Amino acid sequence: MTEHTGSYYAATVNKATDYPPLIGDQSADVCVIGAGFTGISTALHLAERGYDVQVVEANRVGWGASGRNGGQLIGGISGEQKVANHHKRDVEDLFGELRWAGHAIVRERIQTYAIDCDLKYGYLDVAIKKRHLREFEADCRRLEKSGFPHEFRMLSKSETSETIGTDAYLGALLNMGNGHLHPLNLCVGEARAAESLGASIYEQSPVLDIEKGHRAKVVTERGSVTADFVVIAGNAYHALERQLRGIMFPVKSFIIATEPLPENVVAQINPRDLAVCDPNFLLQYFRLSADKRLLFGARFNYFGEDPAVIRKSHRKKMARIYPQLADARIDYAWGGTIGVPINRVPQLGRISPNVFYCQGYSGHGVNVTHLAGQIMADVVAGTAERFDLFASVKPLVMPGAHLLWKPMVALGILYYQVKDRL
Template sequence: MNKNQQQEHTGSYYAATANWSTAYPELRESLEADVCVVGAGFTGIAAALTLAERGFSVAVVEANRVSWGASGRNGGQLIHGFSSDQKIAARMGAGFEKTLWKLIWRGHEIIRERVQRYGIACDLKPGFIEVASKSSHMNFLEQQDAYFRKNQHQHEFRLLDREETRDAVGSDQFYGGFLTMGNGHLHPMNLCIGEARAAEGLGVRIFERSPVTHVEHGARPRVHTARGHVTADSVVLAGNAYHNLEPKHLSGLVFPAGSYIIATEALDEDLLKSVNPMDLAVCTSNEIVDYYRCSADGRMLYGGRCNYSGRDPASIEKSIRPRMLKVYPQLKDVQIEFEWGGKIGIVLNRVPIMGRIGDNVYYAQGYSGHGVNATHIMGEIVADAIGGTMEKFDVFSQFEHFRIPGGQWVGNQLIALGMLYYRLRDALS
C-alpha cells in the first residue's frame, strides 16, 4: 500500500455509503489553540466536540481521513460498558456501583444526544443480543440479566431460551440469548463524520493527510507535522491502534488485532426477515467472537476471526463466509459485495488506557472491542480533565497496565498463542 492509498478509506461498505466525504486541508501553517487533538477517530472527534461545546478552541490533526481507522471500519454495534467492567468496579471501590452503572452507559447518552442535536443521519437503531454458542455460556448471560435487574435498567431486557433466541435471530445455532434494547447499532463512519461536521460548526479546525511527526513538550506543547505545527495549552493523543507516538510511554501497552467483515448484496424482503427478524445487532459468547447485523439497506454485515498475529487472511471472504453460512445457510447463493478489515486496540487486562505525559499531554486508547461506546466516554473524561475535573480520569489513569517487552511483533505473537488456547477452548467446550 502506497502513501496515497493509505490516506484514503479502505474499500468498506461504510465508505461506499457515507453520507458525506471529507476534504479537510493538510496542515501547512503554524497555529495556536487551547487544545490540539491528534487523531480524528471516535476518541479524538468525541473529545474535540465536547471541548468545543465547552468553549475551548480546538485543532484536530489526522494522518489520513476522519474515521479512517477502526472508527470507520467496525461492526457498528453500540454496546454498553467496557471489556472489563469488573476490574473498573474493583478500582472504584464499594459504594460506587450506581456511579459505574451510569458511566458504562454514558457513551450511549452522548451519541443519542448528538444524533438528535446535530441531526446526524447514522441509521441509529435499538436492539442487541448476545447469544450463547455453548450451553455452558448461559451462566454468564444469566449473570448479565441479574446485573441489569439489580440496577433497574430502564430499557427492555430479557433472557431468552433457545426457541426465543431462534425466533429473535433466525438461527437455531444458539442455546439462548440476552436481549437488551438499550444497546443497538449504527453506521459508524456516518456517526464519526457527522460529529466532525458538528465540531467544525463550533469552530474546530480539522486537518487531514497530516501525519504527526513528533510532539515537542513544554509549558505549551507543540504538535509537529511535515509542513506545519500547532501550539496548544493541552494535547490529546487519540490514535489508538494506529499510532506510534511517544513510544517511551505507550509502546507495548496496546496491541493491534485484525478483525474482518463481509457485506452481502441487498437481500430481498423475505430473506432479510429470515436472517434477522428483529433487526438486532448480534454477538456470540465465544472468547473469539463473531458479530453481525443487517444494514439499513438490507445487507448482512458479518464479522469476526479476530487475528492477533499481525497477518491478514489472504481472502477475507473465504475466511468469514463459511462462518456466516454456518449460522445462515440460506445465504449460500448471496453475493458478497464488500470485504474489509481493520485494527482493534487490545489491552491485556481489557481496561482502556488513559493517562497524561507531563502536565498537559493526555492519551486515551485500547478499547478491546467496545470502541463505539467507550471512545465517547473516554473522550468526555479527557475533556473533563482538561477543564480541571479529574475524578474519573484518575480512576483510569491509576491502573497499572502490563507492558510486553520486545516490541509489538513479540507482543502480538504471545497474544496470538494465548488466543489460540481460547479458540481451542471454544471448539472443545
C-alpha cells in the same frame, strides 16, 4: 497517508470529508491527534465548552477502527471488575451508570446535530455454551436490580431461532437499550458538528513528533500546532510515543457485507433488525445494514487486509449460521485494528503534565469512546475524577510487544481459541 479502506461504510458515507492538510504554524487551546471516535468526541466536547480545538489526522476522519467497525452499540466497559478491585469499590456502584453513559452521549449527539447514521435499537447476546446462558442470566439480574429502563429478557432456544432464523445458539439475552448504527456516518457527522462550533480539522497530516513543554508542539511534515494541551487519540494505529507501545495489543477483526438481501430472506433471518454478538474472545457479530445487507464480522488469525482472504474465511463462518447465504454475493470485505490492553482496562493517562492519551477499549469502542471524549474534555478543563478512575490503574507492560506483537497476538489467539471452546 491513505484513503478509506474498501468498506461498506466508506462506500455509503453521506458526504466524504476533505479537510486540508496542516500547513504552517498554528496555535490552539487543545490539539487532538487522531480523528476517530476518541479524538472527534473529545474535540466536540471541548468545542461545546468553548475551547479552541485543532484535530490532526494522519488519514481521514474515521479512517481507523471508528469508520470500519461492526457498528454495534454495546453497553459496558471492558476491565470493569479490575478497575473496581483496584479502587476497592463495588463494581455495580462504580459502573452501574457509566456502562450506558456513552449511549446517552451518542443519542444526544445524533439528535442535537441531526446526524443521519441509521441508529436502530435492539441487541441480542447469543449463547453458544451453557455457561454463556448463566452469564446472561446474571446480566439480567443486574439489569433488573439497577432498574434498567429498556426492555430486556432471556430468550429460549426456540425464541432465539424464531428471532434470528438460526438454530446455532442455545438461547439469548435481548436488550433493547443497545443497538447498531453506521459508524463512519456518525464519526463524520460529529466531526462536522465540531467544525460548526469552531474546531479545525486537518486530514492527511501524520504527526511526526510532540515537543513537550509548557505549551506542547505537535509537528507534522508541513506544519505544527502549539497548544496548552494535547490529547493523543491514535489508539491501535498510533506508533509515535514509546511509552504507549507494549501496553496494548493491536488485534485485527474483519467484516464482510453481502449484497442487499431479498425481503423474504430478511424476514427469515432478522425481522426485528437486531444486532447480534456471541461472547467468545474470537467472537462473531452480525447485523443488517440500512439497505439490508448482512454485515458479518469475526476475528481470526490473519494480519493482512486482502478482501479475498477475508471473504473466503467469513463466507464459511456465515454459512454455518445461515446456510441459505452460502452463495450470497459478497460486495465488501475489510479489516481493522482494535486496541486490546493486556489487562483489558481502557488506558487513560498522561505522558507529560499537559499531554494526555486515551485508548484501548477492547471492542467496546462505539460506546466507550464517547464517554472517554467527555472524560478527556473534563480533564483538560481541570476535573480529573473520572480520568483518575482509569488513569490510576497502571497499564501492564509487555516488554518487546511492539516488535514481537504478531507472534504474541497469534499465540494469544490460539490461547483464546482453546478457552472459547471449553
